[in-house]
Amino acid sequence: MQCSDSRERSTIFAMSSGQGRCGVAVIRVSGPASRDTLTCLTGRRAFPPARAAALRPLLDPRSGERLDMGLVLWFPGPRSFTGEDCCEFHVHGGSAVVSGVLQALGYLPGLRPAQAGEFTKRAFQNGKLDLTEVEGLGDLIHAETEAQRRQALRQMAGDLGHLYHDWSKRLTRCLAHTEAYIDFSEDDNIEEGVLDKVDNDVHVLQSEIDRHLHDSRQGERLRDGVHVTIVGAPNAGKSSLMNLICQKPTAIVSPIAGTTRDVLETALNIGGYPVLLSDTAGLRETSDLVEQEGVRRARERLQLADIVVVMVDATELPSDLTGMVQFLQDYLSEVMGASDEDADWIVVCNKTDLVLLEELNKLHLVVKDHGLPRMCLLSCTTGSGFDDFLRFLGEQVEKMCGNPLAGSPSLTQARHRLHLQNCSHALTQYHQQREMDLVLATEQLRTGLRQLGKITGTIGAEEILEVIFRDFCIGK
Numbered sequence: 001m002q003c004s005d006s007r008e009r010s011t012i013f014a015m016s017s018g019q020g021r022c023g024v025a026v027i028r029v030s031g032p033a034s035r036d037t038l039t040c041l042t043g044r045r046a047f048p049p050a051r052a053a054a055l056r057p058l059l060d061p062r063s064g065e066r067l068d069m070g071l072v073l074w075f076p077g078p079r080s081f082t083g084e085d086c087c088e089f090h091v092h093g094g095s096a097v098v099s100g101v102l103q104a105l106g107y108l109p110g111l112r113p114a115q116a117g118e119f120t121k122r123a124f125q126n127g128k129l130d131l132t133e134v135e136g137l138g139d140l141i142h143a144e145t146e147a148q149r150r151q152a153l154r155q156m157a158g159d160l161g162h163l164y165h166d167w168s169k170r171l172t173r174c175l176a177h178t179e180a181y182i183d184f185s186e187d188d189n190i191e192e193g194v195l196d197k198v199d200n201d202v203h204v205l206q207s208e209i210d211r212h213l214h215d216s217r218q219g220e221r222l223r224d225g226v227h228v229t230i231v232g233a234p235n236a237g238k239s240s241l242m243n244l245i246c247q248k249p250t251a252i253v254s255p256i257a258g259t260t261r262d263v264l265e266t267a268l269n270i271g272g273y274p275v276l277l278s279d280t281a282g283l284r285e286t287s288d289l290v291e292q293e294g295v296r297r298a299r300e301r302l303q304l305a306d307i308v309v310v311m312v313d314a315t316e317l318p319s320d321l322t323g324m325v326q327f328l329q330d331y332l333s334e335v336m337g338a339s340d341e342d343a344d345w346i347v348v349c350n351k352t353d354l355v356l357l358e359e360l361n362k363l364h365l366v367v368k369d370h371g372l373p374r375m376c377l378l379s380c381t382t383g384s385g386f387d388d389f390l391r392f393l394g395e396q397v398e399k400m401c402g403n404p405l406a407g408s409p410s411l412t413q414a415r416h417r418l419h420l421q422n423c424s425h426a427l428t429q430y431h432q433q434r435e436m437d438l439v440l441a442t443e444q445l446r447t448g449l450r451q452l453g454k455i456t457g458t459i460g461a462e463e464i465l466e467v468i469f470r471d472f473c474i475g476k
């Protein structure tokens with residue numbers, strides 16, 4: 001028999017708690033057969049009330065054998081996560097129990113295992129979440145630091161979606177007024193100044209979008225992690241600093257210049273903010289082929305850095321203040337040329353245990369007057385100056401990410417950025433074409449609106465759905 005109603009969907013199931021042995025495992029079911037499934041597994045016991053846990057023996061529908069004693073929950077649609085009828089089984093987390101229940105579910109007609117992200121996909125398709133909320137939920141599942149969690153929760157709660165929906169609404173109004181003007185202006189039924197009002201509204205909207213775009217990528221940095229890269233001459237102590245920050249011997253430290261070749265990367269949590277810290281090969285001209293490749297990789301990583309930590313060996317500095325400033329200026333200009341122009345800089349003067357501190361302290365105070373970035377005095381060997389350095393690094397990281405709860409919600413994804421840039425571009429085109437050809441200009445408003453719709457998923461969602469849901473796990 002063919003399924004006549006294409007909306008008749010299969011019922012999906014999956015274990016939603018993490019894999020591996022655990023105290024309690026949650027198995028989730030969503031779809032039209034959820035009610036029958038619950039009845040089938042709980043036998044002749046009373047059907048549980050909606051949204052309240054009930055303790056029930058769970059039975060294998062084939063043999064009637066008891067699989068476990070667990071909590072069952074019934075969520076009738078549309079007031080459920082997916083918007084469909086759903087049920088949950090909270091069972092003991094042993095693998096035999098879990099696989100027994102999953103097998104029993106697979107045996108029931110109309111049920112099949114869920115694909116990765118399929119519960120969330122159904123929630124989106126049933127209008128429970130818009131795409132930004134789906135992405136927020138995905139971020140929440142992957143959040144590793146407190147600040148990431150705050151940003152994801154805010155997005156999941158719909159803050160970002162509301163902002164974009166509000167822009168869509170306003171642009172829709174502009175479009176409607178322009179269309180009305182085109183259709184009816186000859187009938188004289190249209191108020192004076194309609195187009196001027198549209199122009200002004202488009203202008204205000206565009207400046208809001210542009211402001212949101214020019215947020216120094218705070219939200220994206222918080223979501224993806226701030227790239228902090230340590231660079232400098234060979235033997236300056238880059239790997240020693242890396243190990244000190246990670247509190248473990250991640251990188252090989254040795255007195256041989258050119259020890260580090262590959263880029264070594266570690267993910268860290270600094271004050272609740274995510275950091276991707278990289279140690280790199282010392283920058284120098286060399287005939288060693290392997291080291292050359294290391295230097296190339298170091299420069300490549302330098303380009304990606306949000307914060308560059310430049311290490312200087314204090315014993316290499318000239319002894320007089322003027323000479324020191326000159327040395328630093330030369331040293332930095334070489335490194336800066338290879339980095340992103342938006343990157344922040346921290347200069348670390350290392351091995352201070354080997355020199356007299358008097359001149360260095362003077363240097364420390366005058367760097368700013370010479371247009372040099374802030375300098376930290378450090379000894380990786382004694383640990384002196386390390387707390388100050390770490391505090392300063394933390395401040396820089398926090399500045400880069402911003403407070404995810406303050407002000408209007410941040411732009412969090414390159415995907416949103418792209419559509420917003422396209423929208424802003426279309427609005428610019430509108431202003432340019434408006435005097436010459438109003439019909440053409442109106443088309444630009446439509447383009448802008450479509451771009452906003454793509455962010456929240458009201459338009460053309462299918463193509464991006466795959467990409468977004470790919471990042472979800474099975475059971476979510």
Ligand SMILES: Nc1nc2c(ncn2[C@@H]2O[C@H](COP(=O)(O)OP(=O)(O)OP(=O)(O)O)[C@@H](O)[C@H]2O)c(=O)[nH]1
Pocket residue numbers: 233234235236237238239240241252253254255256257258259260261280281282283350351352353354378379380381382
């Ligand atoms: N006295 C002293 N020695 C240090 C300090 N920091 C690092 N060193 C020593 O300097 C040498 C080089 O340190 P590394 O951390 O390997 O330097 P690097 O910059 O990673 O070197 P390459 O990877 O070869 O570019 C090692 O012998 C370290 O023990 C310090 O603060 N004081």
Ligand SMILES: [K+]
Pocket residue numbers: 234235253254255256257258259260
């Ligand atoms: K070394």
Ligand SMILES: [Mg+2]
Pocket residue numbers: 238239240251252253259260279280281282
């Ligand atoms: Mg090294």
